[in-house]
Amino acid sequence: MHRVVALVSAPQASFELGCAAAVFREAPYRFSVCTEQPGPVRTTEGFDMVVTSGLRALDRADTIVVPGWLPINREPTDTVMRALKRAHRRGARLVSICSGAYVLASTGLLDGRRAATHWRYADELQRRFPAVQVDPDVLYIDHGDVATSGGSGTGIDLCLQLVRNDHGAAHAARVARQMVMPPHREGGQTQYRTEDQVPTDSLGALLDWAGEHLAEPITLEHLAGQANVSPRTLARRFTDQLGVAPGQWLLAQRIARTRVLLEETDLPVETIATKVGLSSATNLRRRFRAALHTTPSAYRRAYQGM
Numbered sequence: 001m002h003r004v005v006a007l008v009s010a011p012q013a014s015f016e017l018g019c020a021a022a023v024f025r026e027a028p029y030r031f032s033v034c035t036e037q038p039g040p041v042r043t044t045e046g047f048d049m050v051v052t053s054g055l056r057a058l059d060r061a062d063t064i065v066v067p068g069w070l071p072i073n074r075e076p077t078d079t080v081m082r083a084l085k086r087a088h089r090r091g092a093r094l095v096s097i098c099s100g101a102y103v104l105a106s107t108g109l110l111d112g113r114r115a116a117t118h119w120r121y122a123d124e125l126q127r128r129f130p131a132v133q134v135d136p137d138v139l140y141i142d143h144g145d146v147a148t149s150g151g152s153g154t155g156i157d158l159c160l161q162l163v164r165n166d167h168g169a170a171h172a173a174r175v176a177r178q179m180v181m182p183p184h185r186e187g188g189q190t191q192y193r194t195e196d197q198v199p200t201d202s203l204g205a206l207l208d209w210a211g212e213h214l215a216e217p218i219t220l221e222h223l224a225g226q227a228n229v230s231p232r233t234l235a236r237r238f239t240d241q242l243g244v245a246p247g248q249w250l251l252a253q254r255i256a257r258t259r260v261l262l263e264e265t266d267l268p269v270e271t272i273a274t275k276v277g278l279s280s281a282t283n284l285r286r287r288f289r290a291a292l293h294t295t296p297s298a299y300r301r302a303y304q305g306m
Contacts (some may be wrong), residue, residue, distance in 0.1 A: 001027065001028060001029065001030040002028055002029050002030070002063065002166065003029075003032070003060055003061050003062045003063070004020065004024040004029050004030065004031045004032070004061065004062065004063045004064075005031075005032050005033070005034055005053075005057050005058055005060075005061035005063070005064055005065070005254055006020050006021070006031070006032070006033045006034070006064075006065045006066075006067050007034055007035070007055075007058065007064060007065070007066050007080070007084075007103075008033055008041055008049075008051060008067065009035060009036065009041070009069065010036050010041045010042040010043075010060045010290060011042050011044045011070055011170060012041050012042070012043050012044065012049070012067070012068065012070075013044045013045075013067065013068040013070065013152065014043045014044070014045050014047075014049075015096070015152050016068040016097045016098055016100070016152050016155055017067040017068075018154060018218055018256070019067065019097060019152070019153070019155035019156045019159060020065045020067055020095075020097065020159055022156070022179055023156060023159035023160060023162075023163060023175060023179070024159065024163075026065075027176075028166075032053060032057060032290055033051050033053065034051060034053040034054060034055060034057035034058065035051040035053070035054070035055075036054065036079060036080055037070060038051055038052050038053060038054050038079065039051070043046045044070065048300045055079065055080065055083045055293045057088070057154060058083045058084070058087045058092070059085075059086060059087065060303060061081075061092050062093065063092065063093040063094075063095060063162070063265070064084065064087055064092055064093070064094050064095065065095045065096075065100075065159075066094075066095070066096045066097070066100030066103045066104065067097045067098075067100060067155065068098045068099050068100050068152070069096075069099045069100050069102050069103050070098055070099060072099045072102050072124060072125075073124075073128075076103050076106050077107070080103070080105055081106060084103070084104075084107050085107055085109075088107070088109060088145065088146075091145075093144075093145055093146070093147070093162075094107075094109065094145070094146050094147070094149045095146075095148070095149075095158065095159075095162065096117075096147070096149065097149050097152070097154070097155035097158065097266035098117060098118045098121075098149065098150075098151055098152045098154075098155065099117060099121055099138040100119070101115050101116065101117040101121075101125060101148045102121075102125060102128075104146060105125060105128070105129040105132050107131075108148065109145075109146050110129065110131075110132045110148070110211070111129075111131040111132060111267065112131060112132075112133070113132065113133060113141075113143060113146070114133045114135050114138075114141050115132050115133065115135070115141060116133075116134075116135055116138050116139070116140055116141045116149055116150045116154070116261035117134065117135055117136075117148065117150060118150055118151040118152070119136045119137070119150065119151065120151075122134050122135075123136075123290070124234070136150075137150075137243070138150060139154040139157045139158070139185060139227055140157055140158035140161060140162055142158065142160070142162070142165070147161075147162065156179070156181060157184070157185055159183075160172050160175065160176055160181070160183060160189045163175055163280070164179070164183075164184075165221045167197050167303075168259070168263045168303040169183070169256060169259035169260050169263060170259075170260045170263040170264050170303075173260060183256065184252070184256055190231065194204070202238060202241070203227075203238065203241055203242065204222060206227050207249075208225055209226055210223065210226075210250065210253070211253060214250075214254055214257055214275075214276050215254060215274065215275050215276065215277050216277060217277065217279075218250060220234065220235065220246050220276065223246055234246065250277075251287065251291075252291075254278055254287070255287065255291045255292070256287060257276045258276050258278070258284065258288060259274055259292075259299065261275065261276070262285075262296055262299050262300040262303070262304075263300070263304060268281075269281040269284060269285065269296050269297070272284065272296070284296065
């Protein structure tokens with residue numbers, strides 16, 4: 001069992017903690033919670049939760065999640081820093097959700113690396129830790145040994161990405177379906193930053209249509225016609241709502257579908273290329289390697305053998 005331990009601290013945001021708990025609640029993971037001083041831990045929602053495990057739980061963790069850290073200018077204790085660094089040295093994966101990036105930055109493990117946090121906290125994180133390359137837009141950044149997510153809900157996106165890396169796209173998709181969540185969201189935090197502006201022209205129906213027709217040669221003009229708008233207007237809506245161009249979104253969907261077919265079927269790569277709309281095995285291999293830095297055959301061997 002892969003042991004996932006969440007390090008909580010008062011006042012603890014229960015939503016961020018819930019993001020990790022919801023994704024890692026079932027096998028092959030074992031989820032638990034610890035805190036520096038076991039006992040009642042106050043939450044930002046006004047209730048207390050009782051945490052019985054102390055920092056020794058981090059010594060047995062394979063993944064450690066810091067699900068937020070409030071107030072953001074509160075310094076982690078030396079005891080917490082030593083426990084996290086010790087866990088990282090022995091190979092544990094350190095993960096932060098939202099403001100939890102402040103804790104990981106305090107360890108020095110983010111120096112010289114890109115990191116994500118809630119866009120509201122990005123400037124302060126950059127000011128306090130100038131050696132960290134703070135990206136205020138992305139949903140998450142995964143370096144393998146250390147991973148950070150943006151605002152609260154992006155904790156789910158990051159945790160699903162970790163499951164995807166650990167056990168494949170098909171397993172992550174099953175977890176997402178149980179949560180009634182998309183397996184992978186496109187774009188970044190920019191699409192959520194204007195709080196007083198609600199998109200009146202949702203792309204939801206169009207995205208559903210495109211997902212059902214990936215095997216077909218879909219162009220920007222096809223998408224625009226389906227949405228009954230001009231190609232320029234559609235491209236602008238994709239950028240505003242998803243943070244990516246239509247072509248980028250389509251390719252990401254095709255790669256995601258390819259991963260599932262490689263994991264769950266023995267179909268030849270040529271057949272998969274046709275099913276996902278990448279036209280040929282050569283094109284699929286080129287696109288797949290560019291996206292995942294591995295070949296379809298190597299990916300299949302890795303995940304079908306799990």
